[in-house]
Amino acid sequence: MSDPAVVKLFHFGRFDIAVLKHTFGVTTTPVFCTKIASRLVRTYTDRHGLKDLVRELVGVDLSKQQQSSDWAAAELTEAQMAYAASDVLYLHECKAKLEAMLARDGRADLAQACFTFLPARATLDLAGWAEEDIFAHS
Template sequence: MSGRTSSDGPITLHRGDLPDGLDLGNCVAIDTETMGLKPCRDRLCLVQLSSGDGSAHLVQIIPTRPGGPPADCPNLKRLLSDPAVTKLMHFARFDVAILQHTLGITVAPVICTKIAARLVRTFTDRHGLAALCREMLGVEMSKHQQSSDWGAPHLTPEQLAYAASDVLYLHALWNRLESLLIRENRRDLAQACFDFLPARASLDLLGYDEADIFAHRA
């Protein structure tokens, strides 16, 4: 079901699904906003997308009824599961899990800038998106709307601007991080981590988010 679309400059809000025929290219920045941080409990409310051109498309996920499953969003699901489209995320482990759980798809292929940062920026523990954008791109990001009510039927302009900011800089950030991965000879290792993310998300959804199945203990 695709509902109304509204635009505010470079931010376009779509209610229910992406419009037919929208082409965002072969590498799309993706982020999500939810009612909480437990994918099996908390509702997916918003999916943000950007092709890296300075604009963002936001899809508000509409439930079929209060507390019910989301209405079908075939265009969004097609893009997220398209093997020809790379999904660029920050902390992809969570976003992949909530998308796979809610939409019933496999989200791949994926690149995660947080994993990339942790592989090459071992001199610091600042791997959050705001810190990386500040230190690597000179961009200041506001996090004032991070804990707002994303399940509200009508999102404020401040919420939309915050949500869009989480995808607008991912392409530039990945370009910087990939060059560091290549410099440090860790690009292949990073790719192996990225390729594992759909399975890692499935393990989280099965309850293995804390138990380490690779650990040598009962």
């Protein structure tokens, strides 16, 4: 997960990177987060979840039926495994479209800075600063 030659692709990478660090002790780099990219270029909406992103960019409606199922169970169900697989199926296509939008809007460098910061943000979350903005003035 730390191979610098391989970009790890996430949607809401902040969470996944924290889980990987907590569970396996690895710092995941480099990364691309479709949720961050979406927030930087799809400024006309507040709907940046994967379901809405895939619907708009790829034209596919993802089922979120298993989203709130028991993911802590010792064994995942077939439905959970299918859900997890479909959840990442369209990330590469979304990434390509988001990269074009970031370039068009002149925000590719800003996005990269955000992606580079994500492992540090995940470490802050794990250290107890998940809800506090340590960069805020007050």
